[in-house]
Amino acid sequence: MSLSTMKYGCKVIMNLEAAAKKVMQIVLIWGTPGKDPNEDFITYVKRLDPSTSKTNYILEDKKRHPNLNKTQKDKVKNDNSCETYDITLLLILIKLYCLNMARLNDAAWSNDGDELENLLYQIKEARNNAMHESLEMTKPEFEENTRKLREDLIATLTKAKERFHRSDAELKEKIEKLEVVMNRITNEPLDLDDFQRDYHSDLQDHIISRLADQLKQHPTYKKYVEPLDFLTTSKVSLNIENIYVKPKFMQGRSEDKAKDVEHLDLIKLAQGRPNQPQVLVVEGLAGSGKTTLVAYMTKEWSNTSSNSIKGLNEYKLLVLVRCRDSHLSSYTDLIQYLFQPSTAEYKELLSKLVKESSLLVIIDGIDEVNKSSRELIRDILHQMQGNPKCTVMITTRPEALQEGLQLIPSTYYRVEVELVGIPMGQREDFLHRYLDELHKTCPGTTPTPPTTDDINQCIKQQDVETKEHFRLPLNLSIVAILMYFWPDKMNRNTTQTELYSLIHELTLEKLEKRLIDNDLTKDFGRRKRLDKVENWLSALYCEMFIALTHDQLTLQEESVNKLRSKCDTLELPPDEMMAAFMETRTVKTFRGCDLDCYSVPHKGFQDRYGPHILRRV
Incomplete structure (x- = not known):
């Protein structure tokens, strides 16, 4: 990273971390006047009197509160002073814990204006913009940015002084300190090594935020599945969110000790090891839904407003590796492949900061590994050994399980689960969802799409709810596709072998045309x-x-x-x-x-x- 092109962007981050964050800390402290300096904010707010408190934590429905993730909760419990809180966390706590703030859904938080709520929101937006934009900035752009930020911060302190009835002398003191900090950052020369040392976490946040944006747009991270599209005349892409049905997971080898695992708790099984990285091994037969699970998790992570899989939002990056691919053989190759727009900008700093971040690595299909992808997996697991904030999820078929386990260093905490498939009672829902999505995606490809009665008759004829091979989502999806496009091909009690034979037969028919x-x-x-x-x-x-x-x-x-x-x-x-x-x-x-x-x-x-x-x- 070149200092000559990045220095002003670095100074913007310094202003936000040294000045803007300090102003928000002051607002939080002023707005919680009854808090004991020796208690944490969570303890403080829980002892507020519900009959008299004017905080949103008391006044609002707690089910609609912004949720603190585990990292944020730990930070609040371990820092009574709020010195280590970032701007996002500070704003959440101000909205919930400070006295006399606008209600959570009030337009004052987001509408343009000079109210305290909007000024605080604008500070957070300034930080978000800095995190997601390039560090390259001209001197005039930096000067304008600094002028605007200075005005907003002084206005925020002034409004907070009025809202929380602080003295003019205290306001003057805070503004003078603010000016000293911002003048020093603006005028002093910047050494990039010093910046990386003193603002390492902020630089990491900036880069990782930009990388997360790139991942969510990367063609590898699909939100759709394309089932057997080689059979149909047009490409069929089904929204994973609309066809996903909760599969059944089991943990434990022996039948008497095996227990069901709720799919929403899957990641949580491996999390919570403070001193070592974790590996979650998901074993399942071919067609049991491992790759669909990966697609769903990727979609959930990409959708920042979604919070269905517990613990998923704690990862700043989700890195996806498909073992069938052979064009990558090292961690460095992977970083360059996923983050091509940023590799030239951040150079060797990129790999280092990714390796230190809160990271979920999904390795899909260890049973499909080849020479190159095996080397890639070995290197990833080696590189991540020192990062306790990293979780690696590996999917595999049973016959390749032992080979996959041999790749995992002993330094990892390991959890194994079995993906059983679609449980009885959910298979009818699976078929209905699949057929509904097929009809939405390609309504004109068949003259008479199956009715509810047709579906129910098929479920009864095929004995879908009890036959063992129909617990596999692949087989259920084949049934849905045959029902939708070629209902005349379905026989009573079609076996798994017959399903695959039908697919081959239809492939030959299409090829002949x-x-x-x-x-x-x-x-x-x-x-x-x-x-x-x-x-x-x-x-x-x-x-x-x-x-x-x-x-x-x-x-x-x-x-x-x-x-x-x-x-x-x-x-x-x-x-x-x-x-x-x-x-x-x-x-x-x-x-x-x-x-x-x-x-x-x-x-x-x-x-x-x-x-x-x-x-x-």
């Missing part, structure tokens, strides 16, 4: 087309089996080249053939290059496709 319209294959007779497709499928099954033996979901470049070459030999369009059976993604590497990745839509399909080669030998 596309080959009829393709310039390369439209003049072939139907038998000739089918023979060529079968010939190419033999090559696909072979490459699937090779990938399966290496526990890989994404085909290696050599396999992709072989399949494309086979298409050339058979005079088949390679893009059509690959897209018919594979999920295609373009990944931008940390060096800025586009990398095309071909993978099986789900490992359950790979398990079925791979063994075909054994029957063809």
Whole structure:
């Protein structure tokens, strides 16, 4: 980070932390006149007389109060002076604990004006803007920023003096001290090393806030799922929030000691270890909903107003790693990939501050790990060993559990849970949600979408509520898709094998229609087309089996080249053939290059496709 381009932005942060935060501390102390200096604010407010107190903590419905997270509560309990509180926490406490403040939903907090409430809100907004904007700033911009901040802070102190009946002499003293601090910051030369030492946490907050904004916009962090989109003529993206049904989790290996775990408490199982990082291992069969769980958690973290999964809002960053990807092999690679806009700006400081932050790392699909992603996971776990504010969540299939556990250093506190799937009683809700979302997303793709009676009849015919294979969300989603697009394909009591066979059959039907319209294959007779497709499928099954033996979901470049070459030999369009059976993604590497990745839509399909080669030998 260059001091010449960043120094004025650094000075803005210094003004906010040394001057603006001090003003808010003064307001909090003035507004809580009955507080004993030796007691914490939570103890103070709990002993207020409900019949006489004029604080919002007493007057407002406590269920609608801003919630303090664990970190904030610990800070309040351990610091009676409020010196270590940040501006966000100070504003929450002022709104709740100070006397005679406007009610929480009063427009005075957000409307433009010169009331104390709005002035306090503007200070918080100034801090938020500083945290989320670049540190690069010109001298005139800094001077204007400082002038405005100085005026707002003096006005805030003046209004607080009137509201809480403080003396003119006390106000004058506070303003004089404020002027001294801001003049010193404005006029003294700034050494970046000194800034990093004295304002390390503030610099970290600034950078981490910007990185969080980048993560929430990163293409990896999807709020939608795309179920079997290779089957449909148009891309189907379903809102994860609308189709998510609470799955069942179990903790404990032996049946007599196993206990249910509420999915909202999942993260809390691992949190609360003050001196060591934590690992939460989520084990589940293929199709049990592990990747859907990851998508839901990512969505919940991205949505700052949501607070359904307990403890999730305590993480400033959520870093997502998919083991099937092979374009990253180190922690440094990951940082550069996720935060490309900031790597040039903050350089080596970026990796250091991320590693020290409150961090949730989700490693999805350890059973799909390859040589590169294995090295990446090892490096992440090594790098995070000294950060007790880091939680790593790993998802895996049972057969890869032991390999995954071997990657975890002994310095981590470890918790293991099993993702069982959708419990009985929730499966009907799952199908209704899925079908409703399909109808909202693609209403014109089927002439007669299934009615409630159709759904209920299917649930009864298939015995959805009791059959074991229907606890897997993958199988329920296949049922929903078949019901919506191809209801005539559904038989009574369809088995899991039959579900996957239907998917394969429908894939071939769709491919046949596309080959009829393709310039390369439209003049072939139907038998000739089918023979060529079968010939190419033999090559696909072979490459699937090779990938399966290496526990890989994404085909290696050599396999992709072989399949494309086979298409050339058979005079088949390679893009059509690959897209018919594979999920295609373009990944931008940390060096800025586009990398095309071909993978099986789900490992359950790979398990079925791979063994075909054994029957063809």
